[in-house]
Amino acid sequence: MHEIDINLLVGGPQGGGIDSSANMINMAFSLAGYYIFGVREYHSNIKGRHSYIHLRIMRRRPGSLKYPVDIMVALDPDTLFEHMHDVSKNSKVIYDSAFEKFDLSQARMILPDTLARIKEELSKNNLPLNAAGVLEYYHSHGIKTISIPFDKVINENVPEGPSTRYYNTLGAGVTLALLGLDMDHAIAGIKYAFRKKPAVIEPNVKILNAAYDFVDKLGENIANLETYEAKPRMLLNGNDSVAIGKLMGGLRFQTYYPITPASDESNLLENHEEIEYLSEEAENLRKGGLVVVQTEDELAAVNMANGAALTGARSATATSGPGFSLMAEGISFAGMTEIPVVITFYQRGGPSTGLPTRNGQADLDFALNTGHGEFPKIVLSSGDMEECIYDAMKALNYAQKYQLPVIHLIDKTLANTMDLVPEIDVKKVKIEIPEYNNDENNYKRYSLNTSNGVSPYGVFGRDVFWMTGDEHDELGHVTEDPEIRDKMMEKRMKKLETAAMEIPLEDKAVLYGNKEADLTFVTWGSQKTLIMDLIDELKKENINANMLYLKMFEPFPSEFVESILGKSKTVIDVESNMTAQAAKAIRLNTGIKIDNYILKYNGRHMTIDEVLTATKNIIDGKSKMEVLKNGS
Amino acid sequence: MQKTVYNKGSYNFRNNVTIDWCPGCGDFAIVTAVTQALSKMDMDPTKVVAISGIGCSGKTPHYLNIAGAHTLHGRAIPYAVGVKLANPDLNVLVMGGDGDMLGIGAGHFVAEGRRNSGIVVLLYNNAVYGLTKGQAAPTMPLGEKVKSIPRPSILGKINPSALALASGYTFVARAFSSEIAQLSDIIIKALNHKGSSMIEVLQPCPTYNDVNTLDWYRKRVYKLENDKSWDPEVNSADEDEEKFSRAYETAMTWGDKIPIGILYKNNIIPPFTERLTSIVPDYFKYPPANQDICDKNGYTLVDPFKTFNEKVID
Numbered sequence: 021m022h023e024i025d026i027n028l029l030v031g032g033p034q035g036g037g038i039d040s041s042a043n044m045i046n047m048a049f050s051l052a053g054y055y056i057f058g059v060r061e062y063h064s065n066i067k068g069r070h071s072y073i074h075l076r077i078m079r080r081r082p083g084s085l086k087y088p089v090d091i092m093v094a095l096d097p098d099t100l101f102e103h104m105h106d107v108s109k110n111s112k113v114i115y116d117s118a119f120e121k122f123d124l125s126q127a128r129m130i131l132p133d134t135l136a137r138i139k140e141e142l143s144k145n146n147l148p149l150n151a152a153g154v155l156e157y158y159h160s161h162g163i164k165t166i167s168i169p170f171d172k173v174i175n176e177n178v179p180e181g182p183s184t185r186y187y188n189t190l191g192a193g194v195t196l197a198l199l200g201l202d203m204d205h206a207i208a209g210i211k212y213a214f215r216k217k218p219a220v221i222e223p224n225v226k227i228l229n230a231a232y233d234f235v236d237k238l239g240e241n242i243a244n245l246e247t248y249e250a251k252p253r254m255l256l257n258g259n260d261s262v263a264i265g266k267l268m269g270g271l272r273f274q275t276y277y278p279i280t281p282a283s284d285e286s287n288l289l290e291n292h293e294e295i296e297y298l299s300e301e302a303e304n305l306r307k308g309g310l311v312v313v314q315t316e317d318e319l320a321a322v323n324m325a326n327g328a329a330l331t332g333a334r335s336a337t338a339t340s341g342p343g344f345s346l347m348a349e350g351i352s353f354a355g356m357t358e359i360p361v362v363i364t365f366y367q368r369g370g371p372s373t374g375l376p377t378r379n380g381q382a383d384l385d386f387a388l389n390t391g392h393g394e395f396p397k398i399v400l401s402s403g404d405m406e407e408c409i410y411d412a413m414k415a416l417n418y419a420q421k422y423q424l425p426v427i428h429l430i431d432k433t434l435a436n437t438m439d440l441v442p443e444i445d446v447k448k449v450k451i452e453i454p455e456y457n458n459d460e461n462n463y464k465r466y467s468l469n470t471s472n473g474v475s476p477y478g479v480f481g482r483d484v485f486w487m488t489g490d491e492h493d494e495l496g497h498v499t500e501d502p503e504i505r506d507k508m509m510e511k512r513m514k515k516l517e518t519a520a521m522e523i524p525l526e527d528k529a530v531l532y533g534n535k536e537a538d539l540t541f542v543t544w545g546s547q548k549t550l551i552m553d554l555i556d557e558l559k560k561e562n563i564n565a566n567m568l569y570l571k572m573f574e575p576f577p578s579e580f581v582e583s584i585l586g587k588s589k590t591v592i593d594v595e596s597n598m599t600a601q602a603a604k605a606i607r608l609n610t611g612i613k614i615d616n617y618i619l620k621y622n623g624r625h626m627t628i629d630e631v632l633t634a635t636k637n638i639i640d641g642k643s644k645m646e647v648l649k650n651g652s
Numbered sequence: 653m654q655k656t657v658y659n660k661g662s663y664n665f666r667n668n669v670t671i672d673w674c675p676g677c678g679d680f681a682i683v684t685a686v687t688q689a690l691s692k693m694d695m696d697p698t699k700v701v702a703i704s705g706i707g708c709s710g711k712t713p714h715y716l717n718i719a720g721a722h723t724l725h726g727r728a729i730p731y732a733v734g735v736k737l738a739n740p741d742l743n744v745l746v747m748g749g750d751g752d753m754l755g756i757g758a759g760h761f762v763a764e765g766r767r768n769s770g771i772v773v774l775l776y777n778n779a780v781y782g783l784t785k786g787q788a789a790p791t792m793p794l795g796e797k798v799k800s801i802p803r804p805s806i807l808g809k810i811n812p813s814a815l816a817l818a819s820g821y822t823f824v825a826r827a828f829s830s831e832i833a834q835l836s837d838i839i840i841k842a843l844n845h846k847g848s849s850m851i852e853v854l855q856p857c858p859t860y861n862d863v864n865t866l867d868w869y870r871k872r873v874y875k876l877e878n879d880k881s882w883d884p885e886v887n888s889a890d891e892d893e894e895k896f897s898r899a900y901e902t903a904m905t906w907g908d909k910i911p912i913g914i915l916y917k918n919n920i921i922p923p924f925t926e927r928l929t930s931i932v933p934d935y936f937k938y939p940p941a942n943q944d945i946c947d948k949n950g951y952t953l954v955d956p957f958k959t960f961n962e963k964v965i966d
């Protein structure tokens with residue numbers, strides 16, 4: 021039987037219900053035993069601008085998204101115009117009949133350049149610049165459009181209205197019906213989506229029924245999806261996953277200044293300052309809660325986190341590019357004074373304010389080179405939900421064990437990816453408590469009497485010691501003595517060597533797929549799962565590929581990377597930036613220069629179809645550099 | 653967690669680190685006032701920390717025999733708040749210059765008023781950037797000409813005590829470094845105050861500021877407490893408006909007469925630490941610095957499914 025693989029797009033105005041539409045679809049399919057995978061794309065805007073959710077539904081767990089989509093739900097007329105290229109022959113486009121009167125001269129929320137491009141495309145096809153034009157465009161491309169009188173259907177079923185409140189449910193309902201998901205699971209999905217607002221379940225179920233009736237009459241089912249037993253799973257995005265990992269990893273103090281796409285992590289933590297404990301293990305232990313502080317700016321965020329860390333509390337902050345820029349001095353201070361702190365760095369499209377709500381992986385160089393002077397720090401990156409969770413735990417461990425700042429990189433796509441996580445293993449990562457000093461009255465916080473660079477730990481409230489961002493002696497007092505300076509520099513940097521030795525290889529880089537492949541992808545971050553899916557796709561076409569996936573950039577797994585790339589045949593570097601920063605790191609550390617690139621910097625998530633096409637172009641010798649363009 | 657052991661009572665709060673301020677600098681007296689205050693309180697040296705920024709003033713923690721963090725220019729307050737909120741058992745002293753607190757760190761200085769975390773800020777007012785050789789600090793009045801600047805300052809001044817009041821500090825005082833007994837007494841009261849305190853310390857810098865000298869201040873300062881009717885304490889909401897206005901007016905008094913003493917002490921606004929207990933009920937019992945985060949085998953204590961239950965689909 022053909023593998024179930026449904027791709028969806030729900031588009032609508034920002035703040036206009038696409039989230040709840042997608043949520044209902046997610047819940048229904050989750051409960052019916054499917055996996056869902058999705059990304060949310062939105063403008064830096066609160067209400068009105070076009071946003072969309074790109075979803076994929078499969079029995080196995082997908083790790084990528086795909087265009088063209090099978091069903092597109094337009095909750096605003098803009099969707100019809102913005103995504104003309106995201107559907108193809110046999111796709112179905114669902115829209116509100118009211119949009120049929122729409123003329124592009126009314127398109128207030130479509131950006132001028134986008135609008136110009138849409139008009140050009142319609143004109144080229146001799147089509148009028150209105151809904152009739154775009155619908156004709158779809159029809160001429162073999163795309164089925166389904167017009168639904170939204171207000172009429174809703175008013176007939178829930179006359180008390182307001183009808184706009186149910187657009188999302190109607191859109192979701194028609195989608196579920198078209199996919200032939202049984203009514204019971206659809207209702208269960210709706211109930212689940214509204215479980216916190218039981219009063220609205222009944223009218224929404226009525227709308228759902230109406231949607232199913234409508235599709236019945238239409239006779240347009242594109243599938244008849246079976247249902248399966250579903251185990252409990254968690255629907256998480258990258259922000260959620262890091263928050264969960266941090267809390268599990270012992271985080272008890274988090275600071276933040278609001279910024280997209282980082283603050284969702286802190287906001288979730290703010291909602292969970294009271295912790296639920298694993299009952300057996302926590303008995304008779306000192307169980308408190310988490311403190312989250314919204315600071316006046318990112319200068320305060322990083323430095324307050326540093327301050328909290330001085331007391332022994334596990335401490336962290338989260339930000340994105342503009343905020344990270346302000347944190348550089350505090351990170352250098354943490355390096356100099358050996359403060360264990362974690363900075364979760366959510367990359368978005370830069371430079372400057374850039375594309376504040378869009379994807380980017382252009383801050384690797386910045387993370388690696390942040391802070392003035394030379395000091396040890398660990399820079400790691402995650403590529404899926406499980407990694408976000410366990411890496412957040414490990415990041416807190418590294419910070420404490422090696423007494424240094426740890427920068428944990430996440431990209432916006434990953435932060436906003438929705439994924440069903442089947443399991444969180446509470447015993448996967450052990451919490452490593454650093455060794456405290458036993459000196460009673462003569463504690464040397466920066467003792468040089470250490471072979472691995474790590475001096476015995478001490479904290480305010482327990483020990484008396486000093487610390488300063490100036491070069492310092494073993495007690496932590498200012499010194500400019502040239503010999504001590506050398507020794508302190510060497511002691512601090514030694515910790516990086518120690519970390520490099522102790523951190524297992526699988527936490528730094530992993531080779532996925534066949535060792536002897538003809539084609540090796542090199543990538544990091546959110547492309548991890550996409551490339552894994554792609555390797556499977558290529559297998560079907562008898563192309564044998566593997567992936568060198570990078571997780572830690574400092575300390576860098578030079579030997580391993582060298583051993584893989586040294587004997588790889590064709591190597592393609594895949595990144596969401598313009599200057600191939602991971603490839604640059606490889607070259608810097610190993611001298612190896614990668615020849616082929618697939619890059620994307622328009623801020624939209626990569627999709628597997630475009631990477632596949634680009635890969636073939638490279639394999640066929642048509643080009644060495646492919647710049648991806650998908651996404652509206 | 654085992655603790656460092658000290659004999660109370662006989663503890664010497666001044667360590668043996670050589671002080672490298674200029675002869676005649678007002679900062680010496682501030683160290684004396686702090687050590688006197690801590691001795692008088694019989695403070696457990698592991699329960700008090702000193703946190704400073706960068707500047708001549710920033711060196712203070714190194715001279716005290718208590719845990720000290722000499723942090724970044726302008727960032728002493730965030731560090732101090734981090735320490736205080738992670739471990740509210742600690743008494744947190746903050747030392748910063750006027751450049752540090754009102755120039756580069758002005759945002760934190762103001763924000764701390766809103767937070768009222770319960771830290772004690774000593775703002776060293778010498779009207780100059782001492783450590784970078786005497787440039788005008790945000791406390792230097794418009795048109796003042798000290799020897800380290802080439803012409804009269806064309807920037808206006810901020811009044812630290814008035815700004816502290818406007819920002820929401822619940823304890824605001826002005827002191828003069830040479831009035832050691834009064835300063836040390838104010839420090840004790842500030843350490844015993846629940847919310848955040850800001851003590852503006854007028855501090856002669858003989859090296860760069862030849863206008864606001866020791867004598868200049870001596871001639872002008874007068875103690876508020878000498879007026880028996882002076883009562884800066886607010887213990888109920890209805891007396892706040894009047895006492896606040898009077899404090900503000902007194903803070904703005906500058907020129908031939910400069911008032912020193914406690915300007916304002918509000919005992920009713922709860923500190924940030926208390927506000928936190930509405931979110932984390934066990935905050936004071938097990939603050940962030942004083943919790944178990946794993947079991948004896950090193951495994952997490954957090955139940956992710958129960959804690960983040962809203963994310964579970966079953």
Ligand SMILES: Cc1ncc(C[n+]2csc(CCOP(=O)(O)OP(=O)(O)O)c2C)c(N)n1
Pocket residue numbers: 706707708709710725748749750751752753776778780781782783784789
């Ligand atoms: C980010 C940053 N900018 C500039 C400096 C240089 N700097 C060191 S001390 C100082 C001014 C100190 O003046 P103030 O805070 O009034 O302290 P004082 O020396 O007068 O006690 C400056 C600007 C620095 N250390 N850090």
Ligand code: SF4
Pocket residue numbers: 672673674676677678679708709778782783856857858859860
């Ligand atoms: S420059 Fe001024 S403030 Fe600095 S130590 Fe000398 S006298 Fe004191």
Ligand SMILES: [Mg+2]
Pocket residue numbers: 707749750751776777778779780781782789
């Ligand atoms: Mg100064």
